[in-house]
Amino acid sequence: MKTIQIGLLGLGTVGSGVLQMIQENQAKVAKVTGCELKVKRVLVRHPENYQAVADQVALTSDVDELLNDDDLQIIVELMGGIHPAQEYIEAALKQHKNVVTANKDLIAVAGPQLSQLAQANHCDLMYEASVAGGIPILRTIANSFAADEITAVKGIVNGTTNYILTQMTQQHWSYAQALSKAQELGFAESDPTNDVTGKDAAYKMVILSQFAFGTDVQTSDFKVTGIDQLQAFDVAKAQDFGYVIKLIGLAQVANGGVFVEVAPVLVAQSHPLAAVQNENNAVMVTGKAVGDTLFYGPGAGGLPTANSVLSDITTVTKNLVLQTNGNQFNNYHQHYVPAAPTDVKYPYYLSLTMPDIPGQMLQLTQIMTDLGASFSEIAQEPASDGETAHVVIITHTMDEQQLHAFQARIEQSPTLTLQAAYKVLN
Amino acid sequence: MKTIQIGLLGLGTVGSGVLQMIQENQAKVAKVTGCELKVKRVLVRHPENYQAVADQVALTSDVDELLNDDDLQIIVELMGGIHPAQEYIEAALKQHKNVVTANKDLIAVAGPQLSQLAQANHCDLMYEASVAGGIPILRTIANSFAADEITAVKGIVNGTTNYILTQMTQQHWSYAQALSKAQELGFAESDPTNDVTGKDAAYKMVILSQFAFGTDVQTSDFKVTGIDQLQAFDVAKAQDFGYVIKLIGLAQVANGGVFVEVAPVLVAQSHPLAAVQNENNAVMVTGKAVGDTLFYGPGAGGLPTANSVLSDITTVTKNLVLQTNGNQFNNYHQHYVPAAPTDVKYPYYLSLTMPDIPGQMLQLTQIMTDLGASFSEIAQEPASDGETAHVVIITHTMDEQQLHAFQARIEQSPTLTLQAAYKVLN
Known part of the structure; x- marks a missing residue:
């Protein structure tokens, strides 16, 4: 059986999950792809801190050891941040290596140009894990809505803020109390700015808009309001009226234009998005033909995110077998026209x-x-x-x-x- | 631009939806696949009844006019029933035509052997629309859970019974009252036997089990209980306890074996499946790594089902461009071992x-x-x-x-x- 060798950039929670899943589900992957997957090399800053896995993989702090290793057919980038992740991905693509990444910041900022670079080098660039963790939303939009006209995507795409809002709603806590509890339980980082200001959700809406509408909208093109100014008073009043407040990423077609926004929204208690609790995510995709569909699951976490990374790796592997790498993950492109107010x-x-x-x-x-x-x-x-x-x-x-x-x-x-x-x- | 020519078997609600969607979304399909889709011929029993579309497509009551037309690269079977649908599909595959079908009865009964026939003839056989109408559940399991171990699939996969149960719960109606209302509104057929006895859901669980666990379980292998004996008393008592009764198709791994059942189940009101109302469907897929994910949408209807058919057609079209037809829709196969009670x-x-x-x-x-x-x-x-x-x-x-x-x-x-x-x- 053919072995596909993989290089990992980064070995945090998601990277460890990827390593674990490849080992545990080898048999199933082999049945589905006809290939064996093997992580050969891993880039970490301090190899001496990862001795537990040193017998399974080659650890290095030198990225060139991965980029110049001709055995590696897939590079999986799980470092996060724009730099040097972008440079490493560009270098890997130029070496004709397929790339899988979970990096939403980078894809939101440079996704289209990286996709073009990948295509020019006949390589795959896939990033299912960049949006909504364990929910396979990007591939679903690309594959299953290819012949429908998507009219709206409404999502709860940030687990931290949904956890905080769930606690504010259920416990009648203030924003500050709920944030503090979320930090205590590990659902919010010590610096939660990117989550609570809506910036993280905005990145994800950029990527979702690319898939749903083909448009290359940027975060600077639309209004982003976080939950950091949200008052317990309004959460309670919303409940009195029969609503829950959720941080909603909204992207919709309106009279030929596209409108995108991230903001707190009152969601009717009978609406499927209202039932999405705690750190879970959900994306509602509305198609002209299909109507409302909803995709729900864990929005973060090592193993759920690793599963999305693995779905990319197995897709790249199938393409390697069929020799069909080099087609863009999202090949729907249209000019972005903002909707009129x-x-x-x-x-x-x-x-x-x-x-x-x-x-x-x-x-x-x-x-x-x-x-x-x-x-x-x-x-x-x-x-x-x-x-x-x-x-x-x-x-x-x-x-x-x-x-x-x-x-x-x-x-x-x-x-x-x-x-x-x-x-x-x- | 290359044109992919299609033949349709049947022009009922779904067939008309397919015809309409291909016309309306031609531009988007062309952007995604690089090809134009064209329905060339349609098999109907009485061509004279379809004069409204006679200027767009060639209507015929002779299946050989489709099977022997070398221009047709995809045959879409939307007649339903086992015979003669099975014979027509077999003949099409033997003529090296790719096949898309929405026929759950046939796929549940003969899916694996038809898939083998397709593979032997280097053709695709896809049937996304056979389970849960507009919800893209089969392709999602095949693509996005390829590297995870699915431990359970729990689904509301029959819209008619979910509509009846929703009315029994909300209006406190008897089964007979709710069925009669469903028939009046077109949510139940005049002979609702296949739906209310659970048979339709059982077919879908057979197909879901093939994708989730790789096992070729048959409806005769498991217990199927419908809702036709359900008492309003039990619906009300369940509510008192904090539950709603749903017809659940259940397939799960238990200690190495697989357990499948279709039966009324009490679902806690806080469970995501409890919120699935009326004719909607939902499938919860639980993966060892990813945890609980839920896929929700319209379970039936002409356009939603047509959208699933179109997602198959566009996938076949992409494969035609890449010349990669002939890989099984589901290539996960394991021996079926029933779970111990x-x-x-x-x-x-x-x-x-x-x-x-x-x-x-x-x-x-x-x-x-x-x-x-x-x-x-x-x-x-x-x-x-x-x-x-x-x-x-x-x-x-x-x-x-x-x-x-x-x-x-x-x-x-x-x-x-x-x-x-x-x-x-x-």
Whole structure:
């Protein structure tokens, strides 16, 4: 039986998972691909720290030992970060080595150019693990929606924030309390900035948009709002109205353009995304023909992510057998046209504070009426200080332009303050 | 640009959907595959009834006009039923034509031998649409779990019964009422036997077991219980305990063997499968590495099913471009070893009736104790006639052998009657 030799860059949680899975599932992989997989060399910064695996693989801190090893047909990059991961991947592709990576930051920033480089060198570049950990979402979109027109992708694509939001919802904790608990349990890093500001989710939406719509949208093209300003008050009010707040990555077609956003969204409790708890992820893909489909699973973790890496490795291996490497993982490309703000329409949850004096609701109603917008549900409660009232509203459908005009009008008001404005998903 | 010519067998709901999707999504398919798709000929019984499409395709009632047309590279079988679909597919494969089918009955019965015939003729045989309509579950298992060990597949794979069960749960209707409503709305056929007896779900579990475990299990190898004997009483009691009753297709590995069953199961309300409503389907795939993943979407309908057919057609087309046809859709094969009854363990919901006289609960408790089984929750209510008590129990985990012994002991009891015994999924 033919042996496919692999080089690993990095041996952290996911790298160790890959090593373990290749050893444990050798027999099944051989049945499916007709080949044996073998990790030959591993790049680590300090080989002396990995003596436990030194008898199975050659450890080195010199990347050239992998790049110049002609036996290696697949390089698996699991170091993370843009540099030097990008340079190593480019060098591997130029040496005609197929590359598998889990690096969402890099793929979001340089995916299309790396894919072109891979194709030019007749190599595969696959990155299933870069989005939603163990959920096989990219390959599914590429293979199973190839003949359908995808109209929307809505995802819970960051496990840390979903864990924090689940705790805020279930335990009625503040953001700070929930973050602290998540850090204690290892669901959030000591510096959680990339997760809680929505940056990590934004990278994933860039990649999902490439697969769903073919468009090379960048994170700088769309608005990203994290959960770090989210108030326990709004989580509770949302629940009163029958919603849970989730950090949603939204990418949709609107009148020929594409709209992308990452933001807290009120999701109706009956919606399949509302049931996604803790560190799990889920992506809802809506096709014109197929309707709503949902893909759910663990969004992170060593073994789930390793499984996605292995699905790439087995696909590359099948291609090696068939000698069909060099086709792009995603070969759907279209010019990115941003959607017009008037074409993106949602109901909104608006949270406002105002002095508890006559005329404030009239002022608010007047602004909404001027903009052609209207209320669906409204709840007012006097604040504990007896001077400031808190009003929350679910509006009927408004477009982005109406929302911006509303925000500007409230900004001008001497008495009304907009505390939060979140989209509503029914 | 190269044109791939297609012949359709059958032009019902799914066939019309395929025709429509090929026309509407031509541009996207061309971007992804580099080829244009064209349906050239369609087999229908009465060509004169399809004059609306007569200007687009050649209609014929003679299958040989398709089988002998050398231009056709893909035959799409959407007639359903075993005969003559099987003979037509065999003839097409022998003419070296690739075949796509949505025919679950045929694939469940003859899938492996047809796959071998396809391989021997260097042709593809794909059947994504045969399981769970619009959900791309087969290709996902084949591609994305190739290096993981799947330990269980649990599915709601029949839309008709899920619609009936949703109505029984939400409206508190009897089975007969809910079936009648489903028929009125077109969610159930006038002869619903295949759906409500679990036969349709059993076919799908055969195919899912082939992909998940590589085993060629047959419907005659496992127990199939439908929903046609399900009582509104048990649906209501399950709700009281915090469960919903779903028709679950279950296939799992237990101590090296494989256990398959189709039966009503109590699913905890917090379980992702509990939220699958109406005619939707969902399949939960549990991998040793990846953990629980769930794939949700429309289980039937012309366009969703057509989308799965199209995903097969585009895959065959890519293979035609790469000249890699002839690899089996599922190339994981293992010998089927049935699981030992003592290795399959679940809690059970038991519903019993007994005369409302002293000593009955003692008798029941004695039987459970003798078998080493025990109660987790119990509820007794006097029946309306004042003479018969109805006792429902959720047990702690029992194995299949204990359950069978329990059923036998109750059978021997002159006073106790077992009305229902359903597995419980937490």
